[in-house]
């Protein structure tokens with residue numbers, strides 16, 4: 001089932017936060033529990049597609065058949081783009097992907113407490129830890145396509161020698177494209193000495209993509225939150241005041 005959460009966002013957000021590709025959030029740095037790497041190494045699994053969705057209608061059988069004839073072709077059914085862990089999930093979660101599950105509240109209590117302490121959470125719907133093992137083309141996430149920076153991520157660690165997360169402004173009819181060879185025109189998310197390790201990006205008016213540099217990796221935490229709108233607006237405003245709006 002695909003989420004319908006956050007569709008009731010305050011209408012003035014669209015105008016107030018128009019044109020903002022991403023924001024670093026004015027929150028304390030989110031620190032991981034000491035056991036995080038043990039948990040990650042033990043439970044991370046390749047994330048594979050389990051269901052079609054309206055954007056990606058090729059079935060497993062069709063993909064497997066095509067793959068037989070075109071071994072170099074990659075697809076989400078048989079070649080995992082990501083390794084990942086689902087650390088929290090509810091009935092409203094995205095069920096298109098295979099899951100290696102842990103109970104984040106039990107296994108990573110410090111991190112989960114800090115989420116509730118510092119983020120505008122009415123309800124935490126899903127928490128994923130994902131690490132991409134291929135380059136990810138410029139795309140919009142299926143969920144949360146809103147005209148303000150609504151999609152929230154925490155960079156748990158990033159060992160890359162250069163920025164690997166990119167955004168670009170797009171038209172409404174945009175379709176996924178490969179990550180451009182020449183990335184000089186893309187908006188790049190700084191990756192070293194960032195003011196915060198939490199950021200939010202606009203998943204409607206901008207597409208995003210990720211570069212994989214062989215031999216290097218990062219782990220990103222992807223959160224789905226039913227927001228407390230008053231608290232969210234306060235955080236967004238404080239963040240813009242402190243770290244700028246990144247409008248280009």
Ligand SMILES: [Fe+2]
Nearest residue numbers: 139140141208
């Ligand atoms: Fe994405």
